[in-house]
Amino acid sequence: MDPLLKIVIVDENPVRAGILTEGLREAGMSQITYLAATTNLLARIYEIDPDVILIDLENPSRDMLEQMFQVSRIVKRPIAMFVDQSDTASIQASVDAGVSAYIVDGLKKERMKHILDLCISRFNAFAHLETELHRARSALDDRKVIDRAKGILMKAKGLTEEQAYVLLRTTAMNEKKKIAEIAQSVVTASEMLK
Amino acid sequence: MSERLRIGFIPLADAAALIVAVDKGFCATEGLDVELVREISWANVRDKFNIGLFDAAHLLAPMAVASSLGIGHIKVPVISGFGLGVNGNAITVSPDLQAAIAAMAEGDVADPLVSARALARVVAERKALGLEPLIFGMTFPFSSHNYDLRFWMGAGGVDPDEDVRLVVLPPPYMVESLANKHLDGFCVGAPWNSVAIDLGIGHILHFSCELFQRAAEKMLAVRASWAEGHPETLARLIRAHDRAAQFIEHEPNRDEVCAILTAPGRIEVTPELIRRTLDGRLKVSPEGRIRETGRYLLVGREAAARPDPVQGAWNYAQMVRWGQAPLSAELLAAAKAVFRPDLYDAAVGTPPILPIAPADGIGECTGTHFDPDDIAGYLSALTIRR
Numbered sequence: 001m002d003p004l005l006k007i008v009i010v011d012e013n014p015v016r017a018g019i020l021t022e023g024l025r026e027a028g029m030s031q032i033t034y035l036a037a038t039t040n041l042l043a044r045i046y047e048i049d050p051d052v053i054l055i056d057l058e059n060p061s062r063d064m065l066e067q068m069f070q071v072s073r074i075v076k077r078p079i080a081m082f083v084d085q086s087d088t089a090s091i092q093a094s095v096d097a098g099v100s101a102y103i104v105d106g107l108k109k110e111r112m113k114h115i116l117d118l119c120i121s122r123f124n125a126f127a128h129l130e131t132e133l134h135r136a137r138s139a140l141d142d143r144k145v146i147d148r149a150k151g152i153l154m155k156a157k158g159l160t161e162e163q164a165y166v167l168l169r170t171t172a173m174n175e176k177k178k179i180a181e182i183a184q185s186v187v188t189a190s191e192m193l194k
Numbered sequence: 195m196s197e198r199l200r201i202g203f204i205p206l207a208d209a210a211a212l213i214v215a216v217d218k219g220f221c222a223t224e225g226l227d228v229e230l231v232r233e234i235s236w237a238n239v240r241d242k243f244n245i246g247l248f249d250a251a252h253l254l255a256p257m258a259v260a261s262s263l264g265i266g267h268i269k270v271p272v273i274s275g276f277g278l279g280v281n282g283n284a285i286t287v288s289p290d291l292q293a294a295i296a297a298m299a300e301g302d303v304a305d306p307l308v309s310a311r312a313l314a315r316v317v318a319e320r321k322a323l324g325l326e327p328l329i330f331g332m333t334f335p336f337s338s339h340n341y342d343l344r345f346w347m348g349a350g351g352v353d354p355d356e357d358v359r360l361v362v363l364p365p366p367y368m369v370e371s372l373a374n375k376h377l378d379g380f381c382v383g384a385p386w387n388s389v390a391i392d393l394g395i396g397h398i399l400h401f402s403c404e405l406f407q408r409a410a411e412k413m414l415a416v417r418a419s420w421a422e423g424h425p426e427t428l429a430r431l432i433r434a435h436d437r438a439a440q441f442i443e444h445e446p447n448r449d450e451v452c453a454i455l456t457a458p459g460r461i462e463v464t465p466e467l468i469r470r471t472l473d474g475r476l477k478v479s480p481e482g483r484i485r486e487t488g489r490y491l492l493v494g495r496e497a498a499a500r501p502d503p504v505q506g507a508w509n510y511a512q513m514v515r516w517g518q519a520p521l522s523a524e525l526l527a528a529a530k531a532v533f534r535p536d537l538y539d540a541a542v543g544t545p546p547i548l549p550i551a552p553a554d555g556i557g558e559c560t561g562t563h564f565d566p567d568d569i570a571g572y573l574s575a576l577t578i579r580r
């Protein structure tokens with residue numbers, strides 16, 4: 001890829017932008033600008049005059065960008081969106097991944113395809129990371145509530161930690177619920193009985 | 195077995211029929227299991243709709259036309275057998291601009307022609323003083339809001355591309371930008387004008403129904419290719435939405451409708467804000483002055499739900515006027531073909547009766563006659579155009 005390609009990344013999520021920037025740098029791109037805030041977005045984009053703009057789909061400023069392309073069209077600086085009209089598979093993949101690419105016309109299609117593919121895989125990697133993080137967090141939350149419930153049972157019924165855990169587990173099995181759910185109801189009940 | 199559909203929407207008052215059709219069970223009655231997906235930008239709705247992530251979408255009427263003509267984005271032929279609303283926008287200005295326009299007005303400032311001419315004088319005065327041009331916000335290049343503002347300004351002799359600056363802003367930022375004086379005015383749909391009024395930072399200058407008697411606002415759009423493969427589903431969709439529109443327009447249902455529309459995941463503003471729009475009784479100044487109209491937003495009333503090809507021609511004419519599209523008979527035909535009253539009639543049964551029909555189908559406040567078959571003739575009468 002052309003290392004001199006000017007790329008702007010507009011994303012309110014710095015982690016995702018970081019993943020993307022890193023990937024593009026690994027691919028040899030050096031001129032990457034990251035815009036986190038959308039204030040004065042158009043002026044800043046005009047200033048940078050990028051070849052490619054990558055923006056996350058949940059950014060309300062996308063409509064603003066559309067205006068920029070309209071204006072550009074009038075001033076005879078045509079800008080195309082996505083790779084080209086026929087390449088709906090790329091568009092679909094990019095929208096699915098949550099990224100939208102705006103590409104200045106005249107950029108070689110093959111080159112752009114490369115960037116888009118990279119973005120899609122990076123965005124998917126980010127989504128995966130987020131799911132993992134969420135899972136890890138809820139596992140941690142589960143642990144905490146189970147520990148609290150064990151403590152309550154040990155104190156109230158004079159059980160050992162082992163016995164308290166077995167009680168939670170058998171109740172969960174009998175009620176066809178998760179241990180964390182049973183633990184949560186123990187905690188809630190004890191708070192109500194305070 | 196009910197059929198699953200995904201429909202994208204933007205949280206606005208004219209998504210009413212979409213939301214009520216699902217949440218009140220009218221879609222389910224037709225055997226449709228519809229998931230409404232709330233989106234943050236028009237570009238998102240369009241892209242997800244264009245590539246098939248959505249089966250149908252809440253689209254700006256000009257956006258449906260632009261998509262079919264392949265201007266501004268990839269070409270995806272779109273049709274609509276159901277109109278989600280006619281009219282429904284308003285032009286709101288800052289208290290300073292309101293005062294300046296009132297001071298320059300020769301005649302009743304409630305008349306859009308009077309206010310537009312006054313705006314021209316304000317613009318000329320600012321120019322003479324070397325001040326920055328006024329800045330107005332609208333929601334999308336292919337939107338009724340863009341054309342409303344341009345039409346109003348043009349009628350008073352203001353060139354919207356030369357004399358002022360028009361910028362696209364997401365509706366929630368519009369109110370904020372008016373408050374911190376980055377904007378002097380904006381044109382947007384409900385409930386955003388009312389939000390600005392309630393914050394005491396703006397005056398509603400005009401309802402869009404004062405500029406035009408009938409202007410198609412949002413459409414329930416489907417891809418032409420999808421419609422071909424799912425004619426029966428489309429008919430059911432139209433029927434469900436027609437029942438929803440009738441339910442909304444039946445006055446005794448209003449409290450319930452407002453509660454449904456403002457629920458979590460839907461529009462999420464106070465029911466009172468939506469109520470003002472549906473009732474056409476809007477607070478227009480921070481002091482609480484009320485202006486009433488029977489036609490602020492038509493949802494199903496006065497045949498608003500029945501798509502009218504004249505609206506396609508009119509929207510296309512605006513695109514030609516402002517340099518967004520070239521003039522050709524082919525594009526005109528494609529623009530008209532987006533609006534499919536035949537599909538509406540076939541699904542619902544008898545066509546509704548139109549009680550107040552302007553002669554040209556639009557009813558422009560300037561009195562210009564719009565001829566859907568002669569765009570060139572219509573445009574030649576206008577001095578300000580691209």
